[in-house]
Amino acid sequence: MIDPLVSLAFSIQANRGVYALLLGSGVSRSAQIPTxxxxxxxxxxxxxxxxxxxxxxxxxxxxxxxxxxxxxxxxxxxxxxxxxxxxxxxxxxxxxxxxxxxQEGKKLPTAAHKAIARMVARGYIRVVVTTNFDHLLEKALAEEGIEPTVISTADSVKGALPLVHTNCTIIKVNGDYLDTRIRNTREELAIYEEDINHLLDRVFDEFGLIVSGWSGEWDTALRSALERCKNHRFTTYWTDIRPPDGNAIRLIQLRKGEFIQIQSADAFFDELSEKVFILEEYNSPHPLSVKALVAQVKKYLVEERYEIRLHDLMNQEVERVYKELSDREKFPVDGFYGDDFGDEIRRQVRLYESITEPLLAMIITGCRWGKESHSHLWVNCLNRIANPPEERKRNSALHKLQMYPALLLLYGGGMASIAAGKYSTFASLLTVPKIRPTHVEECPIVLALHPWSVMDRPEIQRLLPVLERSLIPLSNHLNDILRDPLREILPQDANYQECFDRFEYLSALVHADLRNEYDDDDDEIWAPVGLFGYRSRLSQRDTSIMNRIQLEFENSTQTYIDSGDGVPTKRVDSTWPPLRAGLFSGSAERLILIKRKFDELVAEVSRSRL
Known part of the structure; x- marks a missing residue:
C-alpha cells in the first residue's frame, strides 16, 4: 500500500496551489511558544x-x-x-x-515553518488557516522573500485581495498577539464574525486541506466551519502524533479524509517538502524543453551548493537515456534484410538522436562552462552510455549501431571542451571512460569509439540520408547533426568547422598514440581519418587543421641542447595545451613521432580515395 505521505506529495506537486494548511498550536510547540x-x-x-x-x-x-x-x-x-x-x-x-x-534557538521559526515557507515560495501552498497568534510563519516567509497577506480580524477581510491574487494569505482565526482582541476562552472560540465565516467557507470549499497541530476540540467556531462544508473536491489529510479521537475522528469521516500519524510537525513538513521538491525535479525540466534543461545545468554549475543537484540531474537523465536505448522493442537487432535493413538503419539513427538530444545538450553545456572538478560527471555519462547491455557483443551492424549515442556525446562534449580551451576535460573524455569492444579487453573509449567502429563498412554508412556520395558518410552526418547543438558556443560556421576538424584530428592522434602503447608496435600506426584528411587535401596547405596544429605546437615549443656531462642531448619543452593536459604522456618527443607517422597515413588514405 502506498504511504499516505507519498500520496500527499504527489497531490501537492500535481495540483500546485490547491492545498491549504490548517495549523494549530502543535506546529509552534517545538519553538516553545505558549498557547x-x-x-x-x-x-x-x-x-x-x-x-x-x-x-x-x-x-x-x-x-x-x-x-x-x-x-x-x-x-x-x-x-x-x-x-x-x-x-x-x-x-x-x-x-x-x-x-x-x-542563541538557544527558542521562539524562532521551526523546521516546519521553514518547510512550509519553501513550499509557499514555489507556489505549492497559497493559503494558511491558523489558530496561532505568533509571527513565526511570517518570519520564515520573509526569509524566502515572501510578504504574506495577514487576516486576523473581520475588518481585515474586507480590505484583503482575493485569495487567488496573493502569493500567500495567512488567516489567523483567533487573532494576532499584537491585537488584544485575540480569542482564548471557550465562549470567545465559539463564534466568529460573519466576514471570517464567509472566508473560511470559501477556503474549506475550494481547497484541499492539510491539518497539523490542531486537535479539533477547543475551537468550536472553526470546527463548525469545517462541518458546514458539503463539498470535498480535494482530499483532507489530518496529521497528529497520536491516533485521532473525539471530534477529530468525526471531522476526518465527514470530510472523507486520510489520517497520517507523524513523529512531529517539524519532521512531517520537512519530509513532505523534500518529497514534493524531488517530484518537481524529477518531472522537470525535460518535459518542458531542452533549453530549460540547459538553463538548469548552467545554474547548477556556477554554485557549489548545487553540486548534489547537478549530480542527481545528470544521473537522472543518463539513466533515462540508458533505459530507452536498451529497449529491444525500440531497437531490434535482427530480422532485417534488403531494403528493410536500410530503412531500419535510418529509423534507428533518427530515434537514437531524438532520445539522446537532451543529454547531448547537457554534456555540451557542462564541458563548455563547467570546471575541471565537474569532469567526472561527463566521464560517468560516457562510461554508462558507451557500455550498453552485454548483448552488444554480437557482431552485427545493428548491434554496433548501439554505440552511436555514445559517439554523439563524445563528439559533442569533446568539441565543447576544445571550444572552451579546456584540454584537461577533453583529455578526460578521451582516456578515462573505459569500454569493452567485442572480444577485446577493456580499453580507453577513444580506442574503441569512432565512426568506423559504429558503422564499419562504407556501404552501411552510405545508407544515411543524402550522403550516398560522401567518402566518410557518418563523419559528414555528425558534422551536420551537431551544428545546431553547438551553435550557441560556436555561432560562426568557420569556427565550428575548425573545431570539428580539430576534435577529429586530435582524437585520432590520441588514438594512434594509445594504440601503439596497447599494441606495443612502433613500426605501424593506424587511427580513424575524419573529414579533416580530405579537407586538407582539397584546401590550401596553410589552412588545414593539420598545419594549424603544427604551427601552434612549434610556437609553444623550445628545443634545448644539454651537454653538461660532455655528451650533447636534445631536450624538447612545450607549453602546448594538450600536452600540458597529460595527452601523449606529456612528452613533446612522443607527440612529434606520432604526428609524423599519422600525417603520412592521412596523406596516403586521402590520396587513395580521391
Missing amino acids: GWEIVLDLIRKLAKLEREDCEPDPAAWYKAKFGKDPDYSELLDTIAKSPAERNQLLKNYFEPDEVER
Whole structure:
C-alpha cells in the first residue's frame, strides 16, 4: 500500500496551489511558544502576585472566585499593563526571543515553518488557516522573500485581495498577539464574525486541506466551519502524533479524509517538502524543453551548493537515456534484410538522436562552462552510455549501431571542451571512460569509439540520408547533426568547422598514440581519418587543421641542447595545451613521432580515395 505521505506529495506537486494548511498550536510547540490559554494562566499568576495571593493549583478558578467571572485576556492585559506600549512589551516576551533564547534557538521559526515557507515560495501552498497568534510563519516567509497577506480580524477581510491574487494569505482565526482582541476562552472560540465565516467557507470549499497541530476540540467556531462544508473536491489529510479521537475522528469521516500519524510537525513538513521538491525535479525540466534543461545545468554549475543537484540531474537523465536505448522493442537487432535493413538503419539513427538530444545538450553545456572538478560527471555519462547491455557483443551492424549515442556525446562534449580551451576535460573524455569492444579487453573509449567502429563498412554508412556520395558518410552526418547543438558556443560556421576538424584530428592522434602503447608496435600506426584528411587535401596547405596544429605546437615549443656531462642531448619543452593536459604522456618527443607517422597515413588514405 502506498504511504499516505507519498500520496500527499504527489497531490501537492500535481495540483500546485490547491492545498491549504490548517495549523494549530502543535506546529509552534517545538519553538516553545505558549498557547493563548497558557498566556492567560501566566497573566493570572502575575496578577495574583500583584494581589499578594497564591492562585495555585488552579489559576483560572482563583480568578473566577476573586472577580466573579471567567478570565478575559483583554481585561487581564488592561489590569497588568495600562498603556499600549506596556502591553506590547509584555506580550513580546511571550512571542519574541531575547538574546539568550535566540542563541538557544527558542521562539524562532521551526523546521516546519521553514518547510512550509519553501513550499509557499514555489507556489505549492497559497493559503494558511491558523489558530496561532505568533509571527513565526511570517518570519520564515520573509526569509524566502515572501510578504504574506495577514487576516486576523473581520475588518481585515474586507480590505484583503482575493485569495487567488496573493502569493500567500495567512488567516489567523483567533487573532494576532499584537491585537488584544485575540480569542482564548471557550465562549470567545465559539463564534466568529460573519466576514471570517464567509472566508473560511470559501477556503474549506475550494481547497484541499492539510491539518497539523490542531486537535479539533477547543475551537468550536472553526470546527463548525469545517462541518458546514458539503463539498470535498480535494482530499483532507489530518496529521497528529497520536491516533485521532473525539471530534477529530468525526471531522476526518465527514470530510472523507486520510489520517497520517507523524513523529512531529517539524519532521512531517520537512519530509513532505523534500518529497514534493524531488517530484518537481524529477518531472522537470525535460518535459518542458531542452533549453530549460540547459538553463538548469548552467545554474547548477556556477554554485557549489548545487553540486548534489547537478549530480542527481545528470544521473537522472543518463539513466533515462540508458533505459530507452536498451529497449529491444525500440531497437531490434535482427530480422532485417534488403531494403528493410536500410530503412531500419535510418529509423534507428533518427530515434537514437531524438532520445539522446537532451543529454547531448547537457554534456555540451557542462564541458563548455563547467570546471575541471565537474569532469567526472561527463566521464560517468560516457562510461554508462558507451557500455550498453552485454548483448552488444554480437557482431552485427545493428548491434554496433548501439554505440552511436555514445559517439554523439563524445563528439559533442569533446568539441565543447576544445571550444572552451579546456584540454584537461577533453583529455578526460578521451582516456578515462573505459569500454569493452567485442572480444577485446577493456580499453580507453577513444580506442574503441569512432565512426568506423559504429558503422564499419562504407556501404552501411552510405545508407544515411543524402550522403550516398560522401567518402566518410557518418563523419559528414555528425558534422551536420551537431551544428545546431553547438551553435550557441560556436555561432560562426568557420569556427565550428575548425573545431570539428580539430576534435577529429586530435582524437585520432590520441588514438594512434594509445594504440601503439596497447599494441606495443612502433613500426605501424593506424587511427580513424575524419573529414579533416580530405579537407586538407582539397584546401590550401596553410589552412588545414593539420598545419594549424603544427604551427601552434612549434610556437609553444623550445628545443634545448644539454651537454653538461660532455655528451650533447636534445631536450624538447612545450607549453602546448594538450600536452600540458597529460595527452601523449606529456612528452613533446612522443607527440612529434606520432604526428609524423599519422600525417603520412592521412596523406596516403586521402590520396587513395580521391
